Amino acid sequence: MKLDPRTKLFLAIVANSVILSAPPVYSVLMFAVPAILLLFEKKWKFVLAFFSLYLAAVLGFEHLKTMDVGRVGTLAVSTMMIVSRMMPITIVLYYVMQTTKANEFMAGMSRMHVPNKVTIPLTVMIRFFPTVFDESRAIGNAMKMRGIRLFSLQTLKNPFAILEYRLIPLLVSLTKIGDELSVAASTRGLAPETRRTCIVPVGFHAQDLIVFVYCLIVAACFVIASRAKQSIFDIISAIFC
Amino acid sequence: MNISIKNVSFSYTDCIDDAVLKDVNLQIESGECVVLAGESGSGKTTISKLINGLIPLYQSGTMAGDVLLGDKNTADMTLAEISRHVGSVFQNPRSQFFNIDTDSEIAFGCENLGMDPEEIRERVNRVVKEIHIEHLAGRNIFHLSGGEKQKIACASVNATDPDIFVLDEPSANLDLKTIADLAEIIKLWKSRGKTVVVVEHRLHYLRDVADRIVYVKDGRIDCEWTPAELEEKGPEYAASLGLRSLRLPSVVAALEERAQSIAETITFRNLTFSYQKKFPILDIPELSLPKGKITALLGHNGAGKSTLAQLVCGLRGSWSQKRAARKLGTYLIMQDVNHQLFTESVLDEVLLGMKPKDESAALEILDSLNLKSYAEKHPMALSGGQKQRVAIASGVSSNRDLIVFDEPTSGLDYRQMLAVSATLKALANRGKTLFVITHDPELVLNCCHHVIRMDHGRIVEQYSL
Amino acid sequence: MPNVKTTGKKSSNTLVRDLVNVGIFAALYIVLAFLSSSVGYIPALIVFSTGSIALVTSIPLFLFFSKIERSILCCLIFCGFFGTAMFVMGQGILMLSISLLVGLLAGVALKVFGKGFAGLFSANIILCLMSSSMMLPLWTSTEEYLEYTRTMCDAGYVAKLAELSQSPWPLVAIYAFGILGAVVGGFIARRVMKKHFERIGLAK
Numbered sequence: 023m024k025l026d027p028r029t030k031l032f033l034a035i036v037a038n039s040v041i042l043s044a045p046p047v048y049s050v051l052m053f054a055v056p057a058i059l060l061l062f063e064k065k066w067k068f069v070l071a072f073f074s075l076y077l078a079a080v081l082g083f084e085h086l087k088t089m090d091v092g093r094v095g096t097l098a099v100s101t102m103m104i105v106s107r108m109m110p111i112t113i114v115l116y117y118v119m120q121t122t123k124a125n126e127f128m129a130g131m132s133r134m135h136v137p138n139k140v141t142i143p144l145t146v147m148i149r150f151f152p153t154v155f156d157e158s159r160a161i162g163n164a165m166k167m168r169g170i171r172l173f174s175l176q177t178l179k180n181p182f183a184i185l186e187y188r189l190i191p192l193l194v195s196l197t198k199i200g201d202e203l204s205v206a207a208s209t210r211g212l213a214p215e216t217r218r219t220c221i222v223p224v225g226f227h228a229q230d231l232i233v234f235v236y237c238l239i240v241a242a243c244f245v246i247a248s249r250a251k252q253s254i255f256d257i258i259s260a261i262f263c
Numbered sequence: 264m265n266i267s268i269k270n271v272s273f274s275y276t277d278c279i280d281d282a283v284l285k286d287v288n289l290q291i292e293s294g295e296c297v298v299l300a301g302e303s304g305s306g307k308t309t310i311s312k313l314i315n316g317l318i319p320l321y322q323s324g325t326m327a328g329d330v331l332l333g334d335k336n337t338a339d340m341t342l343a344e345i346s347r348h349v350g351s352v353f354q355n356p357r358s359q360f361f362n363i364d365t366d367s368e369i370a371f372g373c374e375n376l377g378m379d380p381e382e383i384r385e386r387v388n389r390v391v392k393e394i395h396i397e398h399l400a401g402r403n404i405f406h407l408s409g410g411e412k413q414k415i416a417c418a419s420v421n422a423t424d425p426d427i428f429v430l431d432e433p434s435a436n437l438d439l440k441t442i443a444d445l446a447e448i449i450k451l452w453k454s455r456g457k458t459v460v461v462v463e464h465r466l467h468y469l470r471d472v473a474d475r476i477v478y479v480k481d482g483r484i485d486c487e488w489t490p491a492e493l494e495e496k497g498p499e500y501a502a503s504l505g506l507r508s509l510r511l512p513s514v515v516a517a518l519e520e521r522a523q524s525i526a527e528t529i530t531f532r533n534l535t536f537s538y539q540k541k542f543p544i545l546d547i548p549e550l551s552l553p554k555g556k557i558t559a560l561l562g563h564n565g566a567g568k569s570t571l572a573q574l575v576c577g578l579r580g581s582w583s584q585k586r587a588a589r590k591l592g593t594y595l596i597m598q599d600v601n602h603q604l605f606t607e608s609v610l611d612e613v614l615l616g617m618k619p620k621d622e623s624a625a626l627e628i629l630d631s632l633n634l635k636s637y638a639e640k641h642p643m644a645l646s647g648g649q650k651q652r653v654a655i656a657s658g659v660s661s662n663r664d665l666i667v668f669d670e671p672t673s674g675l676d677y678r679q680m681l682a683v684s685a686t687l688k689a690l691a692n693r694g695k696t697l698f699v700i701t702h703d704p705e706l707v708l709n710c711c712h713h714v715i716r717m718d719h720g721r722i723v724e725q726y727s728l
Numbered sequence: 729m730p731n732v733k734t735t736g737k738k739s740s741n742t743l744v745r746d747l748v749n750v751g752i753f754a755a756l757y758i759v760l761a762f763l764s765s766s767v768g769y770i771p772a773l774i775v776f777s778t779g780s781i782a783l784v785t786s787i788p789l790f791l792f793f794s795k796i797e798r799s800i801l802c803c804l805i806f807c808g809f810f811g812t813a814m815f816v817m818g819q820g821i822l823m824l825s826i827s828l829l830v831g832l833l834a835g836v837a838l839k840v841f842g843k844g845f846a847g848l849f850s851a852n853i854i855l856c857l858m859s860s861s862m863m864l865p866l867w868t869s870t871e872e873y874l875e876y877t878r879t880m881c882d883a884g885y886v887a888k889l890a891e892l893s894q895s896p897w898p899l900v901a902i903y904a905f906g907i908l909g910a911v912v913g914g915f916i917a918r919r920v921m922k923k924h925f926e927r928i929g930l931a932k
Contacts, residue, residue, distance in 0.1 A: 124362040125374055139747060143805055146751025147758075149363060152405060154755055157602070163578045164603035167595060168616050168661070182916065187605045189787055190924055192756075194643055195601050197791070197930055200752045202358035204745040209315050210419065211346035211375035212361070212744050221370040221383045273735075277929055321745070323736030338733075342741040607923050641927040 025059070027130030029230040030118045036237040037114045040244055051240050053110035055233060056117035063121060072113050079106040124149060129220035138214040146203070150196075157195045161188065264333045264348060264426040264458065266291040268313055271328035283309050285482040287328075293426070296449065296459040298469050301479035302505035302676050303646065307462045308431055310479065313337070314460055315429045316345035332427070347376060350420030354432040354674065356412035365402050365415055372423040386422045394418050394448055408564040410441030417448050427458045434465050435674035438564045438702045439511075442468045464676040466501070467511040470494070478504065505678045512704050527554040529591070529665060529696055534574055534584075544570050545720045552665070552713075557687055557697040559707045562717035568700045569598075571717070572667045575698070592663035598670045600650045604642040609634060609653050612642050616661035628656050632686060648679040655686060659693075666690065667698045672706050684710040738797045750802050753792040754809045760785050761859055775901045778863075779909030782856035786913025787920050789855060791930065793838055793848050794921070800835030803851070807831030807858055820865060830858040845918055852917070853910045860906030866893050 025033075037052040060069050083102040124145045131141040170187055268289040275283060283306050291297050299307040312318045313330045316337050330337045332348055350372070353359055362368040369390060373383040391400055396414050404412060413433060420428065430449075434442045446468040452459050453472060461469060466476065470490045477487040490509065493501065498508045534547040545567050552558050562568050573579040576595040577588025597603055606612045613625040629635045632652045637645065642653050651671060658666050668687075672680045680703065687697055687710050701707060707714060716724040736742065764784040765777045796802040811827025834851040841847035865873040870893045874886055892898040 123364055123367050125367045125370070139743075139801065140805060140808070142744070142747040143751035143754065144809065145361070146748050147755045147809065149361065150752050150755040151759070154759055160597070160599070160602045163573075164597065165605075166578065167576065168603070168605070168657070169618075170605075170615075185784065185787075186920065190920070191602055191605060193788060193791055193925075194928065194930065195599075196752055196756065197795075198601065199358040200748055201745075202353065202355055203361065204748040205317065205321070206351070206353060206359040206416075207361050207371075207748070208321060208342050208741065208744045209317065209346055209349070209351040210372040210423070211343045212371075213341070213343040213375065213740060214743055214747070215740060216343060216375065216377055218374050219377050219380050219383065220374055221367065221380055221387065223380070276736075319733070319735035320739070320741040321736055323734070325732055326735045327732045329731075341739075607927070641924065643924070643928040 024227075024229075025121075025233060026224060026226050026230050027122050027127050028134060029226070029233055030122060031130070033233055033237055034114050034118050036241050038111055040241060041110045041114075048240060048244050049110045052237075053113050055236065056114050059121075060113070060117050065120070068116065069113075072109065076106060076109045079109065119148070123222060125218070125220045126222040126224060128218060129222070129224040132218065133224065138216075138218070142212070142214060153199065154192075154196065157192055157199075158188075161191045161195075164191075265293055265331075266314055266427065266458065266460075267329075267331040268310070269329045269331070271313060271326065271330060273309060273313075273318060273326045274324055276323045276325075283482050287482070287484055289477065289484060291458060291460065293458055294453070294456045295474045296453050296461070296469075296472050298466065298473045298476045299460065299462045299479055300464055300466060300476050300504075300506055301485075302464065303648070303679065305479045306482040307479040309482075311351075311429050311431050311460060311462045314427065315349045315351045316340065316342050320345075343375070346372065346425070347423070348425050349427045349429060350423060350425040352413070352416050352420055352428070352430045352433050354435045356409045356416065356436060359416050360404050360412065363404060365399050365404055365407075368404060368415055369418045369422055372419055376423060383422075386424070390418045390421045393451060394421065395444075409436045410438060410444075410564045413437060413441065414444065414448075417445070421448075421452075425457075427460070428452055430459070430461045430463075432462055432464075432674060434463065434468065436670070438562075439704075440563055446472060464505065465507045466490075466493075466509050467507065470509055478506075480504075502677050505676045507677050507680075507705060512708055528552060529554055531575060534571065536570055536574055536580060545574065547571070547720070547722055550575075550715075550722065552696055552698055554696050555691060555694050556712040557691050557699060557710055558713040558715060559711040560698060560700045560715050560717060561702070561707070566717045567720040568717055569669060570720075572669055572698075572700055575665070576667055591665060593665040593667060594658040594661055594663045596651070596654050596658055596666065596668045596671065598673070600647070600654050601643070603654055603657075604650060607641055608639050609642055609645075609656075610638040612653055613656045613660045616657050625660060628659050631689060632656050633682075648675055648682065651683070652686065655690075659690065659695075664694075665696045665698065667700070669700050670702070671699065672701065672703045677705075680706055681709070742797060746796050746798050746802055747805075749792065749795055750805050750809075753788060754806055756788050757785055757806075758810070758813070760788065765859075765862075775898060775905055778856070778860040778902050778906035781859045782852075782906050782909030783913040783916070785856075785859075786852055786910060786917040789852050790848050790914070790917040790921055791925060793851050794843050794925075795930075799838035800832065803835035803838070803855075804828065804831040807834070807855070810858060814862070820869070822865060822868065823861065826861045826864070827858050830854055848917075849914045852914050853907060856906045856910035857903070860903050863902055864899070867896065867899050 033055060037055070040052050041049045057069050057072070079102045083106055127148075128138075128141045128145055131144070132138065165187060170184070266289070268287055271284055271287045273284040287306075287310060289310070299310055301307045309318065312322060314332075318324065318330075319326050319338050320340075320342050332340075332345065337345060360368050361371055366387060369387050370383050373386060378386075391397055394414060394417060396411075396418060399407065399411055399415065404415065407415070413436075417433075428449075433445060437445065442465075449459055449461070449469070449472050459472075461473070463469065466473075469476075473490050475487050475489055476493055478485045488496075494509045498510070501508055528551040530552075531550040532548065534545055534550055536545040550571075560568055560571070570579065572595060574584060575588060576593040577585040578595070579585075604612060606615055609629065610622070610625060613628055614620050614622065617625065626635060626638065629638055632655060634649070634652055634656060637649065637653075642650060645653065655666075671683050671687075675683065684706055687699065691697055691712075699706070699711065712727060714724075714726045715722055761781045761784075764780040792806075793799075807827040807830050808824075811824040814823040814827070815821065834854040837850040837854055838847045841850055866889060870890075874890055874893075
């Protein structure tokens with residue numbers, strides 16, 4: 023069940039806008055799409071984990087929000103609320119990231135006439151997020167070994183030093199990797215002027231149309247309902263009864 | 264396609280005064296396999312950059328002379344054009360790949376050149392069969408070992424089918440088995456009539472493949488030999504030039520059975536680690552390291568050596584494991600030294616781990632490692648070998664008893680390897696226990712007292728030397 | 729030496745280097761901005777969040793500015809990514825336009841003032857306007873922004889925000905702190921550049 027990267031992008035944009043501004047019903051409608059698609063990709067564990075966490079957060083929040091649980095409790099409750107709101111976005115982004123390859127993404131972009139000058143840095147950025155975390159972790163390990171800790175006398179005396187210790191090796195490391203990557207890509211012919219081809223077939227199929235139309239319908243329902251300031255169910259029942 | 268380097272002199276922008284290349288003339292015929300050998304800093308990598316066009320098209324500096332590929336001057340071409348004829352593989356596997364999955368990475372060069380997707384798929388399949396990497400197809404590159412990544416890099420340049428292959432110290436981070444596979448790949452290319460240029464100071468795997476070995480010294484081409492000629496001159500000759508030997512010494516041949524028990528040991532128990540219950544990465548019930556001696560840890564890529572090092576040093580594992588490591592006092596000198604240099608001067612770096620801070624003691628440590636004259640220099644501005652010594656110096660100043668080294672000599676030439684070996688011996692004399700993870704048999708034979716071999720997370724053999 | 733020429737000049741061959749730098753520093757910027765803006769989750773400190781972002785990101789930005797050859801293009805794309813991310817997150821077209829404008833101005837500043845301290849400093853300040861504008865919709869389209877945050881945080885926080893949106897002064901404070909953060913960050917970054925990167929040879 024492969025989707026064209028452009029469809030995935032459309033799905034991500036619509037899903038994010040809807041999830042962030044609409045009542046939870048719409049969130050469920052939207053994130054059901056990537057959940058189903060992920061099941062097609064056999065990522066059972068993630069979907070299961072996601073649903074468990076989501077249900078826990080939503081139920082927890084609904085149950086506790088009216089109770090008075092004191093300062094700490096309020097923090098926990100707000101966390102649950104943030105989690106239950108942000109999680110749908112997570113699954114959408116996870117789906118897009120996991121199922122789209124770099125060259126597929128670049129091909130989709132160039133079909134939309136986005137210039138290579140934009141897609142190349144975008145691809146590099148996406149490819150570099152894990153690298154930033156890996157390098158950061160390695161540096162953190164090295165700091166641990168030297169006995170540089172976040173909460174110690176040393177840090178209080180000179181708070182900027184911690185920033186320095188964390189950032190400088192990271193910047194040096196990233197710069198070095200970046201330079202080597204540029205060289206490796208340039209010597210293999212990467213040039214923004216040339217139109218790239220892609221080994222992964224990119225193009226629209228039936229499933230793209232289905233997802234596309236579905237997103238439009240959900241978005242339209244939301245817009246109509248919010249304009250009319252009524253619940254969508256009322257409108258539907260008004261039309262059909 | 265012939266390569267002609269005519270009267271080329273070059274210097275990098277940042278150091279105009281020392282010209283890196285001085286009047287280099289080199290002619291490489293089509294189908295030859297040439298090794299550019301020399302010590303670190305001799306200019307051999309710079310010569311390889313002339314061939315793949317990075318000089319003059321990418322690297323900033325000043326250049327005189329011409330480089331011709333076939334009959335075209337590289338200065339008149341673009342990097343993309345040159346990449347049709349020249350494929351390059353570099354030293355560091357982890358920073359060469361653009362994509363996240365292997366198939367796309369192998370297709371990367373072809374896609375850049377705008378080839379037809381059907382043809383690209385055919386080429387990718389062909390290349391995967393040729394290099395025997397079927398088991399690597401369709402995988403996440405981030406999850407591969409260094410050797411596997413390097414094979415993907417070779418596959419990627421192979422797919423575009425250039426006439427010339429340029430490899431810059433490709434064996435630097437690889438274990439012996441992968442280096443042998445690399446030699447097979449080069450043989451394959453040669454059998455196709457391709458020109459192969461390899462920059463190396465590790466010559467053993469190229470003995471049967473290279474047509475000639477060109478020795479570069481101080482930015483000039485000094486002399487050249489065929490592998491047979493160089494071998495005839497004996498191992499001391501190669502060593503005097505700073506090159507690693509042509510015949511790899513066998514650690515196995517030098518071993519004796521361990522009959523006696525060792526006097527004092529540092530013992531670790533229950534070194535186990537796994538991501539999932541079913542697949543333990545490490546399963547070592549007991550590990551004994553002789554105190555005050557140097558123990559080498561050998562094993563193929565993926566045998567679990569780095570995980571063991573991290574467990575022993577308390578960077579991974581359960582709370583109790585971490586606490587035990589901290590109580591013992593361990594220090595890890597990482598493979599990528601850039602991760603553990605934090606300050607603005609070498610002296611500060613050594614003082615950082617010291618409690619209490621004693622400047623004269625720090626200077627003494629630097630002196631013992633031949634770093635006293637660099638005390639005020641920025642650690643990141645030093646060469647690879649020097650950075651490593653700075654990391655070792657801060658390890659010494661932290662006053663811990665067990666120091667673990669992760670690949671201290673990968674990519675170092677003969678002289679630098681001897682320097683590291685001397686440093687290790689000096690540390691052992693100070694009473695430190697050293698645990699060295701390495702692929703380098705020459706280092707092991709030079710300074711290690713004991714050897715432990717690992718495979719698939721278990722200890723397989725232990726010997727004394 | 730006869731026939732001497734400079735190598736590695738700005739050309740189509742070096743474009744990839746610039747583009748890769750944009751990608752790397754954009755990734756780092758987003759991570760750092762996200763981490764340092766978490767200060768703003770404590771309602772009393774909302775005004776300071778922009779300052780902390782500007783401060784922390786000054787160091788990598790200085791390095792970025794000194795490395796890129798094509799200032800206007802790279803800054804434009806860099807800011808474009810940030811703006812598009814905001815747009816996709818539902819912040820509207822205003823943020824995207826501001827980001828592109830900021831990118832253009834920053835690139836121009838670098839071209840005009842050069843890569844010395846003046847250029848880096850001014851580009852850094854211009855860039856902090858982009859991250860400081862993250863809360864601008866609270867004043868320009870208050871209702872929508874409050875709706876948006878209502879989905880993310882609890883009622884108490886939203887009430888605080890509603891309070892703030894009553895007068896323009898908090899907005900002024902946000903920008904002021906952002907610029908202050910960029911100024912202080914700029915001086916720190918210059919010290920860091922001198923102390924480290926210039927001596928390593930990563931920056932000129």
